[in-house]
Amino acid sequence: xxxxxxxxxxxxxxxxxxxxxxxxxxxxxxxxxxxxxxxxxxxxxxxxxxxxxxxxxxxxxxxxxxxxxxxxxxxxxxxxxxxxxxxxxxxxxxxxxxxxxxxxxxxxxxxxxxxxxxxxxxxxxxxxxxxxxxxxxxxxxxxxxxxxxxxxxxxxxxxxxxxxxxxxxxxxxxxxxxxxxxxxxxxxxxxxxxxxxxxxxxxxxxxxxxxxxxxxxxxxxxxxxxxxxxxxxxxxxxxxxxxxxxxxxxxxxxxxxxxxxxxxxxxxxxxxx
Amino acid sequence: xxxxxxxxxxxxxxxxxxxxxxxxxxxxxxxxxxxxxxxxxxxxxxxxxxxxxxxxxxxxxxxxxxxxxxxxxxxxxxxxxxxxxxxxxxxxxxxxxxxxxxxxxxxxxxxxxxxxxxxxxxxxxxxxxxxxxxxxxxxxxxxxxxxxxxxxxxxxxxxxxxxxxxxxxxxxxxxxxxxxxxxxxxxxxxxxxxxxxxxxxxxxxxxxxxxxxxxxxxxxxxxxxxxxxxxxxx
Numbered sequence: 020x021x022x023x024x025x026x027x028x029x030x031x032x033x034x035x036x037x038x039x040x041x042x043x044x045x046x047x048x049x050x051x052x053x054x055x056x057x058x059x060x061x062x063x064x065x066x067x068x069x070x071x072x073x074x075x076x077x078x079x080x081x082x083x084x085x086x087x088x089x090x091x092x093x094x095x096x097x098x099x100x101x102x103x104x105x106x107x108x109x110x111x112x113x114x115x116x117x118x119x120x121x122x123x124x125x126x127x128x129x130x131x132x133x134x135x136x137x138x139x140x141x142x143x144x145x146x147x148x149x150x151x152x153x154x155x156x157x158x159x160x161x162x163x164x165x166x167x168x169x170x171x172x173x174x175x176x177x178x179x180x181x182x183x184x185x186x187x188x189x190x191x192x193x194x195x196x197x198x199x200x201x202x203x204x205x206x207x208x209x210x211x212x213x214x215x216x217x218x219x220x221x222x223x224x225x226x227x228x229x230x231x232x233x234x235x236x237x238x239x240x241x242x243x244x245x246x247x248x249x250x251x252x253x254x255x256x257x258x259x260x261x262x263x264x265x266x267x268x269x270x271x272x273x274x275x276x277x278x279x280x281x282x283x284x285x286x287x288x289x290x291x292x
Numbered sequence: 293x294x295x296x297x298x299x300x301x302x303x304x305x306x307x308x309x310x311x312x313x314x315x316x317x318x319x320x321x322x323x324x325x326x327x328x329x330x331x332x333x334x335x336x337x338x339x340x341x342x343x344x345x346x347x348x349x350x351x352x353x354x355x356x357x358x359x360x361x362x363x364x365x366x367x368x369x370x371x372x373x374x375x376x377x378x379x380x381x382x383x384x385x386x387x388x389x390x391x392x393x394x395x396x397x398x399x400x401x402x403x404x405x406x407x408x409x410x411x412x413x414x415x416x417x418x419x420x421x422x423x424x425x426x427x428x429x430x431x432x433x434x435x436x437x438x439x440x441x442x443x444x445x446x447x448x449x450x451x452x453x454x455x456x457x458x459x460x461x462x463x464x465x466x467x468x469x470x471x472x473x474x475x476x477x478x479x480x481x482x483x484x485x486x487x488x489x490x491x492x493x494x495x496x497x498x499x500x501x502x503x504x505x506x507x508x509x510x511x512x513x514x515x516x517x518x519x520x521x522x523x524x525x526x
Contacts, residue, residue, distance in 0.1 A: 031396055031397055031400060031420070031422065032420055032421045032422035033421050033422070034420065034421035034422075035421075075422065077421055077422050077423070081421070118418075118419075118421070121419055122419055122420065122421065125400055125403045125404050125407070125419060125420075126400060128403040128406075128407065128470070128471060128472070129396065129399035129400040129402070129403040130399075131471040131472075132399050132402060132403055132406075132462055132471075133393075133394075133399050135462040135463055135464070135471075136393060136394060136399075136461070136462055137393070138375055138463065139390075139461065139462060139463040140378075140387075140388055140390060141375035141376075141378035142363075142372050142373065142375055142378075142463060143372060143373045143378070143381045143385065143388070144309070144370050144371070144372045145304075145360065145370065145371040145372065145373070146307055146308075147304075147305055147306075147307060148307075149307060150305075
């Protein structure tokens, strides 16, 4: 058959091919002329064979069923071999059509599943990020009072009993801005700075005081956070989270350009020592 | 404050789809932690009540026609975008990582299992008219189907059913959500009076004959664990 020569569709099986042939006839599946379909089906198989394509066994079984149906029709009704019991169910034409109808429904259902499959590729679920609530910080002693910090500093100052001779004149060896830079730098590499660590390197009373002032200045600017996990425990210094800058922006009347820029440059030392 | 807005809020902030049971859990635990009379009153929220509220929310969101909607997949609810906005979201997130699309044979086989489960391999082959061994193995490997015990017939063949992954893959609420589910589970086929076989067109009156043949399986009662009403077992 010439119209079959360009037929290169892949069929899922003999039923699929039959459906295709029925569709080409453009008639209702129940009204299809099975004899004609049988001829086309066998032509198709011949063609597959001529193209050296592997013909699955199922196609041959279907071809034989169709040939059987066709051969039955060749005999006049009264000469047809009596089927054991003349039941509608045993009519091979009916069996085939019923099978075709059922297959067609599932083929359509498969098509609908395919649409859903493709649609699902375009659906993105809303997955919000887990809100960060600084879980480990919340049980801390958040409002560390100034007295506690002063208490801590005075205990460090006790290390340096001797007061420097007041009449001695000497150059400022430490400045608050230097110390601020220093603390900020240390916090860049270290998540948590212990209060005792901060004063571990100090060599004199003056240096302790300067360091302490730097600490207070950074707290005032909300660049750092000074916390205590429980009363009387070690005081810890951490970098303030980004959100704090945002709140600073709103609360403080200072121009926003101040925030985030390096403190030592913008803010001159308030307490030149 | 009503239950509906509370549920909406929970789903809006949830990082994963939530089932009715999980929503009930959130209400219950919150009630345990609170002294508030209203919050406590929600402890006894019934599943049916939650179902109702979820269904209302779903309808409300779809009526609003927003760029997102509330969706239930395999019994769990979450907010998803509308598919038409996918091009921009794909730019934002990249393509979704999904296994390659299923073949026609795979889809047909899955459709049969989905509508007729539990079903044996022989029944599937009967409908499709071809052997399905290869494609069944692929579906098992991809976790879209699973064994569902043996059928109590001669030879005790293995039966198969679809999995929760199947519902998720196709974005289905439950098995009832399958397209034209009622029609496919039980197919009445009416035999016409005359079947056309010979080249000469048969003698008319094809339709409305009385013989109604129904396929043996009338599985209207589905496994409950895959429906949205009764969420899947873990």
